[in-house]
Amino acid sequence: MSATNAHIANARLNYNKGQLLENTINANPYQQFDAWLHQAITEQVQEPYAMHLGTVNDEGYPSVRVVLLREIIMNEGLVFFTNYASNKGKAIDHNTKVSVNFFWEPMERQVRAQGLVEKLSPQKSDAYFNSRPHESKIGAIVSKQSQIIASRELLDENYNKALVEYANATPARPQHWGGYLIKLNQIEFWQGRSSRMHDRINYTLNKNNEWNIIRLQP
């Protein structure tokens, strides 16, 4: 017996904070995304850069986790950083098709996109790594992300050892850590509307590298 089922089944919000119409959107989806993200920041959405990243592994299973969007490169793609040897890194080695999703709840907005992912240049990854706080650099060096570890104590021990090792040194970016660029080929903007009659505007990149814009039913 679930204590929350009754609540879940009966929860019904009506969305009425905005609308998304063809005559107000930007013809360039990167500009449109930038504008929406900027509004999410000014409206103080918590973690507006939290991006749900979906990958597909070599068994065909999709897997979703949150990573932080770190840069929008106009007309090129979205950037995030991670461990290249992690589960998501291995999935990307196998299949470069990924999807992402943002949900900005206070604005009743969702953005979902798909694209092909590639590694950022080592120079760009170095530049970002070097901008991180010392402790985060150590964390990236020490954590074999997605691998099993025997205990929390061992993890802390590894971290503390590295802190001592790098006490008087600036850590360089480890080879196993860096950035990815998601080159978008489709992106959909969703604005909640009343009575479930939401707005969905979808941009798809065509063969001539132009964005086609269509409206989808909610």
Ligand SMILES: Cc1cc2nc3c(=O)[nH]c(=O)nc-3n(C[C@H](O)[C@H](O)[C@H](O)COP(=O)(O)O)c2cc1C
């Ligand atoms: C708010 C938030 C931000 C996160 N940001 C990142 C990130 O930028 N990079 C990253 O590798 N993991 C990030 N994580 C952790 C991932 O969700 C995930 O646990 C980790 O990357 C391992 O995923 P994997 O085993 O599928 O590779 C974040 C988690 C949360 C909740």
